[in-house]
Amino acid sequence: MKLYYSPGASSLAPHIIACEAGLDIEFDRVDLNTQTTASGTLFDKINPKGNVPALALSCGEVLTEVSAILEYLADRVPDHRLLPELGSLERYRVKEWVGFIATELHKGFDPLWDGSMPDAARRLAVQYLQRRLSYLDSRLEGRSYLMGERFTVADAYCFTVLSWARFHRIDLSEYAAVQAFMHEVSNRPMVRRAMEAEGLMHAA
Numbered sequence: 001m002k003l004y005y006s007p008g009a010s011s012l013a014p015h016i017i018a019c020e021a022g023l024d025i026e027f028d029r030v031d032l033n034t035q036t037t038a039s040g041t042l043f044d045k046i047n048p049k050g051n052v053p054a055l056a057l058s059c060g061e062v063l064t065e066v067s068a069i070l071e072y073l074a075d076r077v078p079d080h081r082l083l084p085e086l087g088s089l090e091r092y093r094v095k096e097w098v099g100f101i102a103t104e105l106h107k108g109f110d111p112l113w114d115g116s117m118p119d120a121a122r123r124l125a126v127q128y129l130q131r132r133l134s135y136l137d138s139r140l141e142g143r144s145y146l147m148g149e150r151f152t153v154a155d156a157y158c159f160t161v162l163s164w165a166r167f168h169r170i171d172l173s174e175y176a177a178v179q180a181f182m183h184e185v186s187n188r189p190m191v192r193r194a195m196e197a198e199g200l201m202h203a204a
């Protein structure tokens with residue numbers, strides 16, 4: 001398997017899960033501006049959507065979308081319980097979180113990457129995220145991870161997306177439980193390994 005990634009992008013979530021799962025996979029860095037990879041491949045031949053992550057499977061298929069890739073990787077090693085058992089209510093709870101992170105948080109950040117965004121529009125985008133952060137904070141209170149004390153794919157994704165807050169000068173300090181969560185996840189050895197591999201430790 002080969003994971004196409006860009007440092008610190010949403011592809012960090014599957015990178016973390018690959019490390020947590022102990023999977024032996026290759027990595028190819030994508031330059032999203034030129035749409036080329038470090039190995040010299042044109043990325044739109046890999047993923048015509050042009051975004052990371054993409055996971056090339058040994059059967060020749062390419063899987064895209066963070067949610068699908070996370071589930072695929074976690075299911076390679078069910079013993080690691082990065083996802084609860086298939087069919088259990090807990091599994092749907094993790095998927096509920098992944099859906100929230102993908103559509104409310106991940107895509108909530110999207111407008112902020114546009115440097116030409118007028119201040120008023122930026123403020124609206126930040127307010128949108130702040131409402132979701134308050135909700136997240138209330139749900140994380142008294143627990144280490146989204147599902148309680150067990151780390152799952154949802155935590156890897158949530159951590160990845162919230163690490164963009166600093167870049168956009170969104171202050172997480174008013175969300176004590178979110179801050180504690182970020183601290184907890186950032187100290188996991190496999191999270192540090194993935195971040196180091198992407199050259200992100202200086203920013204951690």
Ligand SMILES: N[C@@H](CCC(=O)N[C@@H](CS)C(=O)NCC(=O)O)C(=O)O
Binds near residue numbers: 009049050051102
């Ligand atoms: N729906 C996609 C969104 C992935 C996404 O937004 N990727 C961003 C990086 S975090 C990207 O590659 N942006 C560059 C682009 O779309 O041109 C998924 O869940 O995988």
